[in-house]
Amino acid sequence: MTVFHLRAAGVSLVLDTRGTAASVLHWGSDLGEFAFSEDAFTPAVPPSSIDVPLRLSLLPSLAEGWSGRPAIETGHGFRTVETQVQDQILRIRSSSPDATQEVVTELELTTQGVLRVRHRFTNRGDDEFVLPNLDVLLPIPAEATELLDFTGLWSHERSPQRAPLRHGVWSRESRHGRPGHDDAFLMVAGTPGLGFRSGRVWAVHLAWSGDKRVWAERSALGYSVLGAGELLAPGEIRLAPGESYETPWLVAVFSDTGLDGLSDRLHPWIRSTSTLRKPRPVVLNTWEAVYFDHDLAVLNELADAAAEVGVERFVLDDGWFTGRRDDRRALGDWFVDDTVWPDGLHPLISRVHERGMEFGLWVEPEMISPDSVLAREHPDWILGGTIGPTWRWQRVLDVEKAYHYLLDRLTALLTEYPIAFLKWDHNRDLLTPGVAHRQTRALYRLLAALKEAFPHVEIESCASGGARIDLGILPLVDRFWTSDTNDPLDRQSIQRWTGLLIPPEYLGGHLGDGVAHVTGRTSALGFRLATALFGSAGIEWNLTGASPAEKADIAAWIAEHQRLRPLLHSGRVVRADSPDPAHLVHGVVAQDRSHAVYALVTLGTPAAALPPPIRFPGLDPDRLYTVRPIGVPPRTMQDAPPPWLAAGAVTLPGRVLSELGLPAPLLTPEQALLLELA
Incomplete structure (x- = not known):
């Protein structure tokens, strides 16, 4: 078998082991069942290039024609010598030409659609080997041209920043000995204008608490990638004969429903491995x-x-x-x-x-x-x-x-x-x-x-x-x-x-x-x-x-x-995209969508006298919900509140609450209205 296709929760991973090195052909939306044709997905050979189709392997390097940032800088390529599949886990064993270096790559697609990838490098030679780096790279499609990652400082962590993905490398490196207040945290690439509820997005996070680097690269050769790995100092990893180094897990997530779709996969996966034994005490x-x-x-x-x-x-x-x-x-x-x-x-x-x-x-x-x-x-x-x-x-x-x-x-x-x-x-x-x-x-x-x-x-x-x-x-x-x-x-x-x-x-x-x-x-x-x-x-x-x-x-x-x-x-965490940055709406919806709590938050002065309606994402469109305020009433500046709020409650279908929404009260800056739906 030369092509492996893993599917879970609306995500497909296609791995091609033809030729000398295994490569990821697809990581993203579910492709369904299909018969793979070797020639159907082989790219053209452009002029002034290598004389065979360029394939981005799991360990891309100059030796195979990849002039972007390599997964490992050894001066040679690796060839696949063995592939194993068990349930939703693929293990690919690759070897250097002289068999002195071995890399085992493990890819797991969880039931929630989260992809985990890591490498284990083993020194099979007779002498000590100083490992320069070992990173995990995954391809992303050409449509992913907008980047979102994070920066910050003490008491202002996880500050988002966006930029277009142009030719070249956008690299974020941490040398704090910990991720740091300016941690890139989650590197997201997606379709232009991606939001919480819209856009196709691909994201990676390195599960590591020390120095690291995470990057996005768009190559003039035609490939775009997301990559990450531990940021190693020169000589930091020295391997005696037979010793191994294992990379941290790269956690990769795809969503075709915006940023909230990432949380829809990550939160259930994290909860499935949770060791929390009781409710979180106040x-x-x-x-x-x-x-x-x-x-x-x-x-x-x-x-x-x-x-x-x-x-x-x-x-x-x-x-x-x-x-x-x-x-x-x-x-x-x-x-x-x-x-x-x-x-x-x-x-x-x-x-x-x-x-x-x-x-x-x-x-x-x-x-x-x-x-x-x-x-x-x-x-x-x-x-x-x-x-x-x-x-x-x-x-x-x-x-x-x-x-x-x-x-x-x-x-x-x-x-x-x-x-x-x-x-x-x-x-x-x-x-x-x-x-x-x-x-x-x-x-x-x-x-x-x-x-x-x-x-x-x-x-x-x-x-x-x-x-x-x-x-x-x-x-x-x-x-x-x-x-x-x-x-x-x-x-x-x-x-x-x-x-x-x-x-x-x-x-x-x-x-x-x-x-x-x-x-x-x-x-x-x-x-x-x-x-x-x-x-x-x-x-x-x-x-x-x-x-x-x-x-x-x-x-x-x-x-x-x-x-x-x-x-x-x-519950499921949901966030609305608002046309006014002074207004936020976020909430938690029960897994069966029977119960929800939302917050309407004013961060500053609104852009208009009448703010946009409160739209409630994540509800069952065919279910009736009664919306009522809870908690300490916020401060308002209005001659009269919306009638539904003055009445203390309103009952409407989820479809109406999600698409049309409810008129918002005129909260003053730095206030929050809590609403419970059941």
């Missing part, structure tokens, strides 16, 4: 409430206030360990500070448990303060030594060298204290060349060991906010801290785009103070509550200073979130 994190001012009486009062409004998990943030009174010292000394906590954390945990909440704790195991006992005892554990500047007054701990110390200290904490949750932070880039691969692998190993030893303990991936959100670390964690900003105006965009890849139940979104600690912007309570409703909800606010009315609204919000949580954390 969290109160102490950071913006008390910062480093750890006082048992104050924290007991905060715990009481949290329990009063219905919080389910109380998390003690930075400042609990020996000598940690500010951010300039003590990282690495993971012992409870007996001057602040003479009886350990037991009294606080007892109070938290008495009030019916779980207890969580902040840690930053991958970092070390120069002013710490650990640094003085083990200066050789500081990654890169003292070369280069500190960052947040800290340096990076070599996790590989300090592995057993970290495992022992974390084990001791989790054994002594009934801790249900670790907020695992990572507050700086590595800034040391040639170490990201082994540091990332050591981190994965440490997380896996802790999960095995303490399966009840959930872990949140936090990296000075959202600088490490990727599918490589996802199997080892239970939550992502989406961003360090709790400003709802910023969060609307950050959550909207992060949720393109990650299901909402993994994305921490917290209710902050009325004056945002990061931006200083003042926001209405209703806007803050509506913004934090849809993900893994929590609070980052000193509730002891909240008014009785505010506490009542927060308690009602938590009860509403708990009621809606089964829908919010299992």
Whole structure:
């Protein structure tokens, strides 16, 4: 058999193994059943080119006539020597001409239509081999001429950027030792004008938490590709005879229904592999409430206030360990500070448990303060030594060298204290060349060991906010801290785009103070509550200073979130394309389309006196839905509301609500109206 055709959920993958090297002929819309003709898909031979048809193989290189960015820079090509297929998985074994180098490529098409691809390179020679790079490339059709990827900075992650795909390479590289706040995140190529509900799109994500590169290339030779791989420093991967290197998974997704179609495949696939064991508890994190001012009486009062409004998990943030009174010292000394906590954390945990909440704790195991006992005892554990500047007054701990110390200290904490949750932070880039691969692998190993030893303990991936959100670390964690900003105006965009890849139940979104600690912007309570409703909800606010009315609204919000949580954390995420960028509509629709919750959000001043209607994507066109407002009513500026809203509810078919929509109330900027449909 020379041609393999895998199909799942409206997606086809066609692999051609004729000739010397296997190539992907098609990855995209379902082709149905057909009899493959070898000559039907062989391209012409253009003038001033190689004298045989150019085929883009799984390992394209100069040796086969490909002058674009190669998958591996070895100076020679690879030939296919064996192909295996089992269920929806293809394995292609390729060899160098002298048989000293072997690459096994694995392609899997999941039942949700998600394509995963990776290579495993093995040194079959007699000498050490230094691997320069090994990337995964996939072809995309000529119609995909618009690119969408992401950039950002601290507290402004996942900022979208668009550009045409012209001849040449658009490459995004991360040298942070983590994906970074400016992570490309998801590289999307599609038809011009692609939106949430329209366009044919192809997208790739590299499931890796270290340095990486992801790119799109349109070659004058006639091919366009999306590619990605670990960004290796010179000499970083040295393979002795018989040793292997395996690339991270490239996760590739096709949709013919716009960007929401990507989420329609990615979210169910991620959920199918999820290890989440219970509903996501509503969290109160102490950071913006008390910062480093750890006082048992104050924290007991905060715990009481949290329990009063219905919080389910109380998390003690930075400042609990020996000598940690500010951010300039003590990282690495993971012992409870007996001057602040003479009886350990037991009294606080007892109070938290008495009030019916779980207890969580902040840690930053991958970092070390120069002013710490650990640094003085083990200066050789500081990654890169003292070369280069500190960052947040800290340096990076070599996790590989300090592995057993970290495992022992974390084990001791989790054994002594009934801790249900670790907020695992990572507050700086590595800034040391040639170490990201082994540091990332050591981190994965440490997380896996802790999960095995303490399966009840959930872990949140936090990296000075959202600088490490990727599918490589996802199997080892239970939550992502989406961003360090709790400003709802910023969060609307950050959550909207992060949720393109990650299901909402993994994305921490917290209710902050009325004056945002990061931006200083003042926001209405209703806007803050509506913004934090849809993900893994929590609070980052000193509730002891909240008014009785505010506490009542927060308690009602938590009860509403708990009621809606089964829908919010299992349903289909939908986003409307709006002609006015000041208006957003997003929601979650139950898988059987019987129930839905939407938010109409005003980010700024609308473009017209009458805003566009509220259109509700994702509904069953033939089902009747009653639409009613929930939550804190937003502020409006109007002489009269739309009659349907004044009446408190309206019942209409899904087709009407999706296509015609409902007249929108005139919300003032930075407001949100929540609507429930059932």
